[in-house]
Amino acid sequence: MQHFERPGNKRPPFFLMLFTIIIIIIVVYRILSETDASALPRRGGGGVLVLQGQKVCLFWPCSGPAGGGRLTRASWQPSSHPPTWHRCVTVLPLSLPPAGVEAQRVRVEEELEAYPTEEVDLRCQFVNAGGHTKLTQVSWIWEPVEGQRDNIAVFHPTYGESFPNPSFENRVAFILGTLDNPSIRISDLRMADAGRYTCEYATYPSGNEQGTTTLVMLAKPRNSVRAVTVEAGSEAVAVAVCEAADGKPAGSIQWLGGGPEEGAPEGPRTNASLPGAEGTTTVLSEYWLVPKATDHGRQLTCRVAQRTQTETWVGVVTLSVEYPPTVSIEGYDANWYMGRSNAVLTCLVTGNPAPTIVTWRTTSGRLPDSAVLSGNRLTVGKVDEAANTTFVCEARNKLGGDSGQITASVLGESAARRRDTTGN
Template sequence: MSDFTMINCCLILSACLLSSQAVWSQRVRVEPEVTAYPNGSVNLRCQFIDSGTTKLTQVSWMFERVEGDRHNIAVYHPMYGASFPNKDFEGRVSFTQGSLENPSIKISKLKMADAGKYICEYATYPSGNEQGTTSLIMLARPKNSATAVPVQAGSSEVVVARCEAAQGKPEATISWSTGVAGRYNDTAVPESDGTVTVKSEYRMIPTPAENGKEITCVVNQRTQNEPNSFPLKLVVQYPPTVTIEGYDSNWYMGRTDVVLTCQADANPAPTEVTWRAASGQLPPSVQVDQNRLLVRKVDETVNTTFVCEVKNSLGSGKKELVVMVIESTEDPSSAGMVAGAILGSFLALVLVSALVAFLVMRSRRHQHGYSGDGEQGAYGNKTRLFGGKKASKNGAGSNNNGPIYTYRESEPGALTEKCNEFPRMTGSTPTAHDILLSGELNEAERRKFDALNDSLDDEEEDERYDRFSGLSPSYQIHRHKDECTLYLDDDMESQRDGSIISRTAIYV
């Protein structure tokens, strides 16, 4: 037989032996992997399946922390009972049923060092030893934490936040969520008990603008049902940056109660605020109230440069403000009142002017009257009734009553005889009252005439006429054939002073 043939035979025989051993090893049933937590307990199950004619002698549990380094921790013999030879598991391991067919054990008060391989091995006859292996994985929930690291603003990259997942198993993973530009790096440190501590640091170049910005650390680990998040706010420290508010460039002489406010952006918070004038001390009209500067009244002393200085633990900052005082005779705050007063005065003046104009026009109308044809003023015709010549002493004047004449004031001395001045009367002779109603007398003359007629009753008129001439009180007007000639009856009346006047003549 050649050497090649012998080698093939040996390989086939080895494969058969391995296959036979694999089949036999499947008769010991165990769980391939279990998990547990420190200070907890775990059950390691083992069972021999279908022993048949195979005789079970004893069963042993061995612990292998490092590959190839096995130690017996529990032995069960049907005649001699249970034995626990390993001191590390003394008092912490026990058989759950105490039989060869089901030699499961329970381990309590678990430690992280208990993680490893646990082999359940049967001693049988005639097949020899058969075994099954269970891997115990110890899990540890990490102790997670995160914190922001206070830093000073600068131009170099520094650590601004830290996040840690301590003593976890398996080791945790850490990530960062933020809108701030930067980078992070992780480090994993194994602990003596088999756990791992993972640390992560976030680095960036800090500026005052990043102070207070949000950054979140996110920890993921097998024992957590969901990621553990830690929101943080960056702490960037810087000296004060100062601004002055409240100046509106309208500080005029006499203005009162104006305020300047000193605002400071700083971290940590300002510890001191100081106001002063660039020329020295503050003007006497100025008062300081913490970060506020109050000017009770603006005068020439306020025309200066004010300086506000703010300090914190990192340094100080200041701001200057140049105030320009302008001249003004009135307070712009009362501009609305002044404007209202001016407008009211203007409206009152307009009303008074309108009233005066109305009164003047009415007075002129009363003085000049209106002409018969509607013309007013100096160009209108005025009517006069002229009686006869001078009356006789006995009161009976000659019947020289003449016609009614009109004249235009613009033509002095020119008299014109006007026909049809009185409306034609049908059925009766017109009276003096009808003459007044002809439209040629002004309003004042009509009122006088009406008052005169009202004041005289019939008896007084009878007495008066009986005393002098016995004439009737009525005024009779006779029209001649000439339509333009009207005559009045002789109605002259004697007065107490000896004079005689006509009753029908109208004197203006």
């Protein structure tokens, strides 16, 4: 199999020349090693190597040709110049390609990558240097798994094109439709199209020649990150999950924004790889910590790296930690005096889920007659002796309840005026 090369990048016949020189050296060495040095003639010109059938002979005359010249292959004739000494060795017949002619090969690309729903071109070209080989037919053979070979495209110069595999119906076509370049295009790719694609020629007289391209189908993962709603507690639990689903190859997940020091219970705790359909993989990563009320609303970042993505995917998640309510009261300024209007107390409540029940009461029983409730606010329309009490706010959610209280002291009008005058 020969891969596509740049034009003009033709390999010189260096190895053929080297091989010929090595053969000559071996033949001469064998002749001389089998001959006593004293038996070699001491007179005359140099020797000549002559091929006779499957034998190579070294002829060495005792006297040169007429004129005393050196014996050469052109001047040597067995009948006119019989040598007085020669040695022959038998060599195996060698089959070498003619000088300047490269061995015929099928040029293909070794490996290609593609994605579902897209298209891919499988290139194939027959290099017929010198035109000594006759091309009769070309076939594309698909091997989805080892041992299974299915014809998907056939081209014959007389009978035309054929696409015998129903799995590729209306999805495969010859680009040029010639024997010299029977490249094909597969469209609407599927993950199941992965495998080995062999471009196989039927030729004369050398027989079948082929080249194989491996098609690797890739899949971009579906990335997501989500919070896991948990209750505040004392043990570590998973509070967020990051997922890279149905990717090929599998994605790699990293958490940012709160990684623990080594040995701490907080941080990524579990990772799992689940095999999916058609060779894909789903990767899951959980982020664990000991949840506290203060972790509610905290943000974490998940990063997914995968071969098919042009850049790293980034997802941000906000943690959801449930905890019972906490209650406090604000608004009392220690200046409630007789006759003051619109004194306001506010019940501050935190909790997740948000408390749905907020109630006001006093430790002495009833609220003042002028008290008005609006959500978490209590407004005393006119301060009188009934406001001289302890106000209590209570809140509850599904996890429990809490209460806060504040005691109001009602001042007389004269005391209020003195307080306003002195600032105390």
